[in-house]
Amino acid sequence: MRIYTKRGDDGTTGLLFGGRVQKSAKRIELNGAVDEAQAALGVARASLGAASDLHDVVVSLERDLWVLMAEVATAPANRKKLVPGQSLVTAEMVTALESRIDELSERMVMPTEFVVPGETVASAALDVARTVIRRAERVAVSVPMGDSFVLAYLNRLSDLAWTMARVAEGEDHRMARRPKKET
Secondary structure, three states, X not given: OOOOOOHHHHOEEEOEOOOEEEOOOHHHHHXXXXXXXXXXXXXXXXXXXXXXXXXXHHXXXXXXXXXXXXXXXXOHHHHHHOOEOXXXXXXXXHHHHHXXXXXXXXXXXOOOOOOOOOOOHHHHHHHHHHHHHHXXXXXHOOOOOOOOOHHHHHHHHHHHHHHHHHHHHHHHOOOOOOOOOOO
């Protein structure tokens, strides 16, 4: 099997369950942003390392994004073919993110000031992922999806990425924070 099909050379791309749309369509722009978010989460996962307890969380989020992209890549006429949790984002998937945020929030002291990204490589990677997820969320607003949970999922996912970034800072800095440099 070859990676190239040449079917997209005309500026269109295929949808799940059939149909083609322009590559400039908002739903394809949304899937592109989600694809970037998934890749950014992959960079964060690699930065965390397998020993981090956040590693497996990130893997599950990357897999959830496949579900989300499947839903987005389906024409409205074919939504009935989607399978909850496999190709359709569910309310339970959103609730699971909220539970994970609550669980992780218990492990940290909430910052009282704006956070400057870059405390650690892993936290910076999670903050980059968060910003890409937020962009996907902004694009999602312009894609009519009916009673979909895509927008809610992206909203909670960005909150979770922020929370994981703060936890990752703590994983790398179990000792006291470095003193500020005098200027």
